[in-house]
Amino acid sequence: MTGDIAVVAIGRNEGDRLKACLASLDGLRVVYVDSGSTDGSVAYARLQGVEVVELSPDRPFTAARARREGYEHLCRDGCPEYIQFVDGDCALDPEWLPQGLAALNSNENYGIVTGWRREIHPDESVYNDLCHHEWDRPAGDILTCGGDMMVRRQAIEDAGPFDDQVIAAEDDEFCVRVRKAGWKIHRLPQEMTRHDAAMLRFGQWWQRAVRSGHGFAQVGYMHSPYFAREQKRVALYGIFLPIVFLGGLIFAPLIAMLALGAYGYNFVRISKGLVDEGLPLKRARRLARLITLSKIPNAIGMFEFHRRRLLGRKMHIIEYK
Template sequence: MTQDTPTVAVVAIGRNEGQRLVDCLASLQGKVARVVYVDSGSVDMSVQNARDVGAEVVELSSDRPFTAARGRAAGYAHLKTGEMPDYVQFIDGDCRVDPDWIARASSALDADMELGLVTGWRRERFPEASLYNDLCHDEWNRPEGLIETCGGDIMVRPAAYEEAGGFDETVIAAEDDEFCVRMRKAGWLLRRIPYEMTYHDAGMTRFSQWWQRAVRSGHGFAQVGHMHPPYFAKEQKRVVLYGGAVPLAALILWLVWPVTLVLIAAVYGLNYVRTVKGLTQAGMETPRARRHGLLLTLSKFPNILGMGMFHYRRLKGRHMQIIEYK
């Protein structure tokens, strides 16, 4: 690095990521000044694998719930024990970093002092492995430019991180959205630049994994929406309608007028058709749109469970426990 080249440190988080973490850390070699790996109670070789490649390791204690936000916050706090870099790249341990990403992201932050963070395009490594992986692949494909929120693979300006207050470890899902909301409230801009950033391995091959992930999304809708209204208001209304109100109406009407079940089925059929139409208009091939549309239509049911879980925990004053799908 030359004197004018900004220094970048990485905070990687993980839990039992196996080979995915090995690939993640290998993709960072020679690209950054420091790598901090934060482990959330792994029982595999993750901690040793990280140490073997020279990463600084932070092992979270089990005295309170593991969350991605807690891991990121702990990694950032560890960085402050040494010389702080110009920028901090956060990454999930199941992702590889594109070889050119670090230089491109740091250059973008150098060029615009109003930017608090930049993100890029996350791609799914094995979209053909399952319908669920393919759904993730489409989730990551978002337009470039100024954005409101993004996922957790981000390069952050430390001043912006500090002003926003960092990650809130009590948020167990959509913690990246919640952090971005606070960063924008603090007056910083967020941008997605048009470059490949990371290559993700969702590793979802079973319907049960997809279901749990959708439950977690519902929890995120409710928790972040509760913290920052009206954020996620549209998503919550949609979930309450199709995941709660329509099924409840179906149950009540079935008891007095069974034929109404046909009308209820038509409601979901129309929602499916509209979803597929939206996907095809966005450029997705019709066969993929039909498969994705089915999961997106079904997702309202696990979503409503996740939303209910959050509000039950909130009203009972209970800790927000992580919802795992791997």
């Protein structure tokens, strides 16, 4: 089984999270790609006997670049049939590999299979809990998936590897091209990775939401109309209504109150949707507050992408850890 598959793990200053990640990959061929870590990650990975690729600092670090260079290093001596991509803050579930391989071997039209990502510490913060909820998605044929995925080599050859220039939602962008190349993407009802978001502060969550907005704009620009609905919501709740509210404070207080009412309505709508999904009311309201507020940092991220694009600037990563 292990001769058919190899792993590309990526990371930057993941510390103990990387140790857990590499421990879960024992017995496999692993290429670890490091994006300028200063915490000893490279030395530790080498001590574990894995192959290490250190990205040169002459170009911006991105997760997409790390996955692409890891894949290219892996294939220098002949590519395996399947490649498991995993982030350095994730540990692979011990039962995942045989399940994923069986799905790819028995379904020739699957280019990617993925499973469920779960948070290790969802109760440590509302921000971790939001991540835990985001990972909980239905099994079956899907349009896109996250960066933890098992990919058929032929699908990468047909679609092309990850695009270095995409700094957020690079997994979405890659999946769009895989589907355009004629492959299906499937999520198995099986846990795949255990994720440690380590997101304990509001500022971390805010930066992550800014990065998401950048991804909405960049991938939407590259593959219109992908992310069109997300961009419309951000335009309404992250740009239009804040302008209306601020203008109303100066010229028409009633208009400002109506803008706040729109946010209240959105909060109630999101809360009800989460309850309908099975979440307890208290948890639903806690998550709904963040989801409602997220449109403002999303808008900042969308603006930043278009600013960089119009000025011809490089696309640098937006870090939250």
